Amino acid sequence: MNSRPSLILALASLVAVLALVSWCVGKVWVPFDVWLHAGDDPRWAIIFSLRLPRTILGIFVGMALGLSGAALQGYTRNPLADPAVFGVSSMASLGAVMTLYLSTMIPWLVPAGGMLGAGVGVAILLGLSGATSSVLTFILAGVILNAVASAGVALALNLAPTPWAVNEIVNWLMGSLADRSAGEVQFAVPFIVAGCALLLMTAKALDALTLGETGAQSLGVSLSRLRFLLAIGTGLSVGASVAVTGMIGFVGLVAPHLLRPFVAARPGALLLPSAIAGAAVVLAGDIVARLIPTPVELKLGVAMAALGGPFFLAMLFNMRRRIA
């Protein structure tokens, strides 16, 4: 437990290094003397208008995904839970995809639609799970929401008016930090920060939930308050993330999983380190996606999925060794 501050410090330093690399690295190398001369070199714009928003967004989106993953794993008491479980990210996708149907080209329309979708998702989630404080009904409500929203996205593809629209939707769904502007950063960051603050408030309740629902309740923990914090917290943070970047899987799953041994498996103590580690994973993934020489830039969502397979394979072998 005493090692937790040093763990947080180590992770934060890692994020700082990765952020710097993410800011410097890309298809074009920009010498440092250009950085100081605003405006007179087009490469200055690459650094400050393209790469800086991308780096900042990577940090915050990674935080949202890592933190919500840790909170949801603590809540479901299952190391395989991730933000997608509650259907909030699918609802955000659905909301964003619907706006691609509108022929107007207002730049903030997609994120706004995503956020709206996430908000509707949270409302449905809380409504469906009703007044019971059971974890199971909440998860079931999330699974239903996820299924319906995914079907909705498929329907949007099915009915898309032009192949161009399909292309647009699929491209967006794959998840990427590329070509995001300062406007998108300004849009997403306040929501992500607010959502993360709510999620960090669940630490004590998640610790108590180690003893099961009855155990937690007997310790005076209000499960309905916990559920409310989780739903609104993931809705804001993951909703805003998906709304600006599309679906980025795997982060919410892997960050808590890797760090659990370092906090002696305490679900509450896992929250903050997972948030920072999430930022590191997204930054690293984005750097890799940028550096792999492909004709079209690799999508971050795809790169993450490619990392996810081997990770689970290693987890499987590790588990088999322990059981056998």
Place this chain on the structure above:
Amino acid sequence: MIAATNISVRLGDRQVLAGVSASFAAGAITAIVGPNGAGKSTLLSVLAGLRRPDRGKVELDGADLHGLAPRARAQCLAFLPQIPEVAWGIEVRTLVALGRTPFTGARGLSAEDEAAVDRAIATARVGNLAHRNVLTLSGGERARVLLARALAGEPRWLLADEPLTGLDPGHQLDAADLMLGLAAEGKGVIVTLHDLHMALRIASQVIVLTDGRVAAAGPARAALTPEILRAAYGVESRMWDGEHGPVIEVIGRG
């Protein structure tokens, strides 16, 4: 004192408790016994304030138990569920410290909390397990650790659902002694038990529950007579004074 009046609980289409009234004194152990499915665990969770009864009320020292704030309730009443659930492989001491949850703020454990955790670990005699991973413990060890968790809040009331199940005879006696010790300190202990002999030995009050109703209630010797046990369990038994105290022997099906 905890007083339950006319408690009724329905689960689905089953009337689990039908008008149960009983009172529980502090400074004593009260055992709730009865056949499987009689409603013992449901009654205990109602008494612990975790389940609101459909009808009836529970009073804790004159105040409505289900009207108390959860945190205030948890500060004076500890509950030990029958199925000891532990989700993550945390350290035993961390688990015991969870018993301080109703007292801690955002800053975590205070020095006072740490001292209470140490006392609970000593009382439950689990000091040798303190740094083990909970998931590597045996069932009996885990039960003792969870008992320590319940003690960590230093509650005025301990409500335990079959706390002796799964313990070896030595540790059963330790746990029984521990509960007697709590009662001697003036605290109230309510337990459900299947071991009638143990109920006779440690409980000053026994409530026999059958089909969600109180079949008998009173001092242990008066509530565990062969007639009452025949009606409740359908078994023949006899009670006599042995060399080391009263004995109940279950002879067979009647």
